[in-house]
Each structure stands twice: as C-alpha cells, then as structure tokens.
Amino acid sequence: MQKLKVLITVKTYPIPSAKYDELVCTAGVTESGDFIRLYPIRFRDLPYSQQYKKYQWVEVLAEKHTGRDVRKESFRPNEDSLKILGEPIGTQRGWAERAKYTLAKRAKSMEELYDQQKADRTSLGVIRPKRFLDIDISADDSEWKPQFLVALRQQRLWDDRTATQEPPRKVPWKFHYSFTCDDPRCNGNHRMMIEDWELGALYWRCIDNGDSPENAALKVKKKFFHEMCADTRDTHLFVGTVLEHGTWVVIGVFWPPKDHSSATGATLFNSPGS
Numbered sequence: 514m515q516k517l518k519v520l521i522t523v524k525t526y527p528i529p530s531a532k533y534d535e536l537v538c539t540a541g542v543t544e545s546g547d548f549i550r551l552y553p554i555r556f557r558d559l560p561y562s563q564q565y566k567k568y569q570w571v572e573v574l575a576e577k578h579t580g581r582d583v584r585k586e587s588f589r590p591n592e593d594s595l596k597i598l599g600e601p602i603g604t605q606r607g608w609a610e611r612a613k614y615t616l617a618k619r620a621k622s623m624e625e626l627y628d629q630q631k632a633d634r635t636s637l638g639v640i641r642p643k644r645f646l647d648i649d650i651s652a653d654d655s656e657w658k659p660q661f662l663v664a665l666r667q668q669r670l671w672d673d674r675t676a677t678q679e680p681p682r683k684v685p686w687k688f689h690y691s692f693t694c695d696d697p698r699c700n701g702n703h704r705m706m707i708e709d710w711e712l713g714a715l716y717w718r719c720i721d722n723g724d725s726p727e728n729a730a731l732k733v734k735k736k737f738f739h740e741m742c743a744d745t746r747d748t749h750l751f752v753g754t755v756l757e758h759g760t761w762v763v764i765g766v767f768w769p770p771k772d773h774s775s776a777t778g779a780t781l782f783n784s785p786g787s
Contacts, residue, residue: 514574514575514576514591515574515575515576516572516573516574517543517549517551517572517573517574517575517588518543518544518570518571518572518598519541519542519543519549519551519570519571519572519573520541520542520543520544520568520569520570520602520614520615521539521540521541521565521566521567521568521569521570521571522540522541522542522567522568522615522751522765522767523539523540523541523567523709523710523751523753523764523765524537524538524539524540524556524567524709524710524765525537525538525539525708525709525710525764526681526684526708526709526710526712526713527556527557527681527710528657528681537552537553537554537555537556537557537710538550538551538552538753538764539551539552539554539556539565540586540637540751540753540764540765541571542614542615542617542618544614545617546614546615546616546617546618547586547618548586548618548637548638549586549588549637550584550586550587550588550636550637550753551573551575551588551590552587552589552590553589554590554592554595555592557681559592559595562597563592563595563596563597565595565597566601567601567765568601568602568603568611569597569598569599569600569601569602570597570598570599570602571595571596571597571598572594572595572596572598573590573591573594573595573596574590574591574594575588575589575590575591576588576589577589581756582756583634584634584635584636584637584754584756585633585634585635585636586635586636586637587636604769607769607770607772608767608769608770611767611769612767612769615639615751615767616639616749616767618638618639619638619639619640619641619749620638620639620640621640621694621695621696622640622694622695622696622698622699623640623694623696623699623703623752623761624694624696624698624699625696626638626640626752626761630754630759636753636754636759637751637752637753637754638751638752638753639749639750639751639752639767640694640749640750640752641695641747641748641749641750642692642693642694642695642703642748642749642750643692643693643694643695643699644692644693645690645691645692645738645742645748646691646692646693646702647690647691647738648688648689648690648691648707648734648737648738649688649689649691649704650686650687650688650730650731650733650734651686651687651689652685652686652687653683653684653685653686653687654683654685655683655685656683657680657683681713682713682717684712684713684716684717685726686716686726686730686733687706688706688707688712688730688733688734688737689704689705689706689707690703690704690705690707690737690738690750690763691703691704692705692750705750705752705761705762705763706762706763707737707762707763708762708763708764709737709763709764709765709766711765712733712737715732715733715736716729716730716732716733717729719732719733737766741766741768742768744771745770745771746768746769746770746771747768747769747770747771748766748767748768749766749767749768750763750765750766750767751763751764751765751766751767752764
C-alpha cells in the first residue's frame, strides 16, 4: 500500500458489477499532474464525510492493480482510508488553479494517446479537440442485464453496507461526442461515448422534474454540446480506456471560459504538449 494524494477530476456513472457490487471509476491527477485511476469505489455507499466532489483533493491508501488490469494508472484503493483534504478548488481566474494540475500533462491529440497506449499502456489523458462536430444520441436498453442484477442482489445479502441500496438507474440512451484533433494524422472524426457521472445525473434530474425521456436526452445534449462546447469555452475532454476492450471513452469535460489573457489562458497555452 502507498499513500496517494489525488485531485479528483472525474467520476464515471455507476454500473452494477458482479465482482465489485457497483463499479464507479474515479480518476484524477497528482500534484505533478500524473493521472491516477481509483477503482473500485462504491461511492454511493461511502459515509457522507468521504463523498468527495470534483476538483477536491483526497488522500487514500492504495495498491497497484495486478492481474487483468495492467493499465499503468490503475490503483485499488482502501476505501476506509479515504480522507477529504479541504474544499473543492473553485473557478476563480478562469479556472486557473484547476488547470494548473489537470492540464499539466495534456496530450496533443487522441493520436498521441493511441501511441502512448501502445508504448506503455497509457489509459488516461486529457486533450483539447480542434473542433467539436456534434453529440449524437441513440437508444439503449432501459434496464441492466439480468445477470448483473442477480449477482448484485446475491452479493448484497452478505454485505451490510449495501443491503438496502437500490442499483443505480440506467440511462436508456447512449451519447457520443464527435470531434477532430489538431494532428495531421487525425482522420477527421473521432466518435467517443460519454460516461461522465454528471451526464447521468443531469438526465435523471430532468426526468424527475417531469421531462419525457426524449426531452431529457435533448437537454443533456444542450448542456454537454451547446453550452460546454460553445465558442466561448476552451473545452477539453478527460478520456480513458475501457478495461475489457482498450477502447477510449470520454469520462469528463473541462470547460473554462475562453479568455487567453487570463491566468488560465497562460497555463493552458504554455503547458507541455501544447
């Protein structure tokens, strides 16, 4: 075990897991900007005092994953050791303090991350797309696979912490960003699924407020494309790989105001990989 200090940048939407009960992939960066993945974390079962927010520093004991997960950033945390260190970093000066850490080791493009993945099993990164083309929405199953739920309920019979916890609601849509990279090797259209916790949370807030599933999905697109990727925003994507397939998905969005004269602008445009 080693003690890690991590600035939380993303959480993926929780999914049932036959092995881990409920899987939430949490990722962040160290003080030097290195990426860290912490899983499994049963976030909804953590005591309130341990339920961290985005851009909040945490300290946790963790060990390197072994066996199936050979991705270089993956660590298995001791959930009981998790400690929150102060309040979340705010958005002052155009998100400058957040950018100082989260963009310290920004990749130039997805093509660069593909190269790093082959070279050393890189599986997390942050990029600034050259251009956002769209978010496309497609229908998905409205319920989790039956075998997931059976395994989940059986496991919870033996686990007091989760015995009364209902599985997370499944979003019945898939959302994909389409974008291009500022790289001569870019083929002109990356299409990547969005697995950000905030997307699912926004969808279910809309449903709970009376929206139809179709309208809720359109409101998600309005937020994640028309607002977060607007011309007034210097939008970056946090990306990571899926363990089973090695494919890349979007796990978070970093969208400070586009103000090149701000302290954030200086950080963004002078960071490594720019």
